[in-house]
Amino acid sequence: MASYQADRLKEKGNVAFRNASFPEAEDFYTQAIQKYSNNPLIFTNRANARLKLQRWEGAVNDCLKSIEITGPNGQNHKAFYFLAQAQLALHHPHEALSSALTAYEQVRSPAPNAKIGPKDLETFSGFVLRCKKAKFAVRDRERLRREGDLGAELEESLEAQKQRELDLVSAQLERVELGQVEASERGEEILENFDRKVAELRAVFAAADPTNHKSREIPDHLVDMITFEPMHDPVITKNGHSYERATIYEHLKRSPTDPLTRDPLTIPELRSNFGLKAACDEFWESGASDWIGDW
Amino acid sequence: MAGMSSKRLQKELVKIQGTLPPGISLVSADNLREWLMDLSIPDNPIYPPTDTYRLRFLFSQSYPIEAPEVTFLPLQSPERKIPLHPHIYTNGIICLDLLDAQGWSPVHNVESICISIQSMLAGNTKAERPPGDAEFVRSNRSRPRDINFLYHDPSV
Structure with a gap:
């Protein structure tokens, strides 16, 4: 009964959220949690409302609570993604990167019944990159x-x-x-x-x-040929060319061909390129964040 | 994600503002939706070296996963004509495989498209419009990328 009432309140919160009435949405979610505090989704939804209201600490607490309910290995990519956003806003880029990577891994190899949005992989991949840049920028500034x-x-x-x-x-x-x-x-x-x-x-x-x-450039072999961004999870095609996983997936959804040769190509044929991934990590470690520039 | 096209275009813009091949120049890129480029064609009597042609690029949010819309734009001043070519209609629409959904690849970019169009013109030997040009220009209401071109003469 309590969980039914909580669901009704959560639904009201969702409506308010869609109408961009974030304080109202937060309020409905809070009432829902008071009725029933064991549904992780209510916490992630309230975290999202709090992100919009820039209440970062509240958002962090909600995400942690949601993750606590689903368990450390449970599928909860949204909670990890919102957590990463709040942590980045609070200037904790290390924690943000680790949360963003968990979210990314969870959409990359999701649990069987997980609901993954069509743009999640791309969005999360972009966010991982942002956290990476933030983390290494802080570190390099300190070193300087x-x-x-x-x-x-x-x-x-x-x-x-x-x-x-x-x-x-x-x-x-x-x-x-x-x-x-x-x-x-x-x-x-x-x-x-x-x-x-x-x-x-x-x-x-x-x-x-x-x-x-400043005049140095990111080595071409570390740059995704589609987004022109440095890679963090490169995959290799049959022809030996590597791309960032999220962007080549996006391309293959529309056109199942190798971008360079136009040969037929499908997602299961791609392989992780661990060597290149190591080279990308090394590049970040080398204090390169200063000449990566804009983000 | 909205971020993809704008980031990629910002990076392309930096490159383009550096160096471009001869005969290709940037006119304006005031926003990340529409860019104008000027093109001149060397060594082909059909296109006098003094003539310049204006290309308009329109990018969707999904660029470079989706092809940009690229057309020739006529202008009075400075004078910009639509180049005479069996794959270019008088309304500026270009029939080129790399610009349609099947032929496009996200590794192409503004510069490589300009080079392709420039070499398509440089290698042209027929000073004529596509067959059915007048009828197409009169009746076409589709966006260029939604048109199903028949590549009637792949040799051109």
């Missing part, structure tokens, strides 16, 4: 800042060393252990040495700084 700090620290210690050497020379001059001419020659030598070392230090750090690599 650390390197900046390290560079500054090294420059300071060079500066301190220069000062010690100069002090020593003036002490020796005072004690008349050095003549005036010799002392000024030594002083110049110290300054020259210092300038050269600072210049070298800066050159080394500049060479290691990926922001100086």
Whole structure:
């Protein structure tokens, strides 16, 4: 009985959601949960309403509750997808990426009775990429800042060393252990040495700084020829060309042909390209997020 | 997903603003739905080198999974005519296999389409319109990609 009343309220919430009355939708879902709190779908629906209202923390809690009900290995791709969105909005790109990957894996190989939307694979795949970019952008920014700090620290210690050497020379001059001419020659030598070392230090750090690599491009073999985006789950065709899984699926749904050769091609004939996937992962790890640009 | 066509077009635009093959130039790409390109044809007496032809690209949200709609656009000023070719109708509609649903492949792009059309014109030897041109132009109400062209003369 309680679950029947909850379903009625959930239905009202869905209507409100479709009419873009998100506060009202959230309210109906809350009432539904008060009647019956064991239906994971009500929690995912409320999470979706809360995403629209930008109540990220509430959305995270709803998704976690929904996932708790379906169990850690249960099919619940929507909850993982909404969770990833909220986590990304809360600037937790690591967690967001892991949730997005779970959602993606769940639509890639769904449970037998799972309801998968026709655009889910493509949407989730795009979102995985977004999380990846966010995660590595944060990491690379941190690394740059650390390197900046390290560079500054090294420059300071060079500066301190220069000062010690100069002090020593003036002490020796005072004690008349050095003549005036010799002392000024030594002083110049110290300054020259210092300038050269600072210049070298800066050159080394500049060479290691990926922001100086803007002109570099993502290697072609890591880019999906259909979307022009870097790949994260590449599959290979009979002819040896690789594409991002979600985009080649989308193409094959309309035209069961190899995009390059026009030979007949179907989804079951595609194979995961693990080697290329490893190369893609390595590319992200290499601190490349800066020159991937717009997202 | 709406994101696919706009991201892909943004990336194409960056490339196109860099370098393009001779005789192909970008006129405008003010939004990610409609682009205009200019085309000139080298080494073919049918098309004087001073003449330029304007192509209009219309992209759907599903580009590049779906082909763009590509037609020639007539203009008074600057003067842009519809090139004379047995596969190009006087209303600017082009009968080219890579532009219809069967012939399209998502690995094509704006630049490769321009190159294909440019070479289709460069290799042309017949200064004529398709058979039934007047009748087609008068009666056609379909979008180019919904027309079932008969490729009456694949050698052209």
